[in-house]
Amino acid sequence: MKLREFINFLLNTDLAHDNELPFSVKQHRFAKGEVITDYGQIEQCAYFMSDGVVQFSVQHGEEEKIIDFFMTNDFVSSYASFLLQKPSDVRILALTECRVEIIDHAEMMEAYRTSLVANQLGRIVAEGAYLTKMKREKDFLTKTAEERYNQLLREKPELILQIPINKIAKYLGIYPESLSRIRKKLIS
């Protein structure tokens, strides 16, 4: 899907051309394995994922933790860095080739001053980011790794097909061998 189509769907608008959007968008491709935003970088972009899968990670001491995956039709950005214009705590990595549409930070801020559509979009994205954060925190407190894997399977089956098993284990916070046991149990 294109960002314009996504906005029409989300906001029930009827924008026929990209130049009716309250900001310009640039098409871009990231190669598989490419770093989209790195630790310490100040995020200047919001990306709409027209196609592909990305991983979000944080560094905690020596260890790198995978905290999120995003895919087609998701908005992707080192969001706290984008909002505060401070160095990023997260790294965004393309796990597949990614086709994205890019919104520039300065243009977005300008659009927020006067555009209803920009603010509706920004509000819904921010609400979604908050709810995702809350849900993940709650799931970590109340669900076992097996329950969280089953939930991932139910809610984002495409993700599991496209992501190496060791990365999914890392995301669930368990060893790859534990995830193999969970998967074997499911199949049998």
Next chain:
Amino acid sequence: MKLREFINFLLNTDLAHDNELPFSVKQHRFAKGEVITDYGQIEQCAYFMSDGVVQFSVQHGEEEKIIDFFMTNDFVSSYASFLLQKPSDVRILALTECRVEIIDHAEMMEAYRTSLVANQLGRIVAEGAYLTKMKREKDFLTKTAEERYNQLLREKPELILQIPINKIAKYLGIYPESLSRIRKKLIS
């Protein structure tokens, strides 16, 4: 501060009367100790705190954990419940007498359809909720209780003056005796 004045400050608008707001507001007082929103309730209101202090708690097994305090000039709501219209995981309790201005959920949703000001406000509140959540999570991972207490002292000194010490300890995730030791160390 009144909500209208807060919006003028936040959005650089110049609304002279409450009836220029894109939704109606109702004045209300909660007594000290009153439950504003309870576990399981579906949140129908967003509250602007004209004056007072509230506590957010969650139930985790037998235990009740304090996860947040809000005070004068903050927006307060069981936010996930408000957004999704699902039962609340949190309880909001008035720690002092609270003067609030209330926005009704249905009116807010209606205002979101057409009002720039409502969407700017909703966006900024959602972004703030996300950033607060991220910061608290990061602080818990990277800072000691002593560092977090010092930070609270720096960022919200008024809070510490108004909240019983055992509640602050609960919020920091430590025993009241440990907090007493931290405070003694600071004074000496």
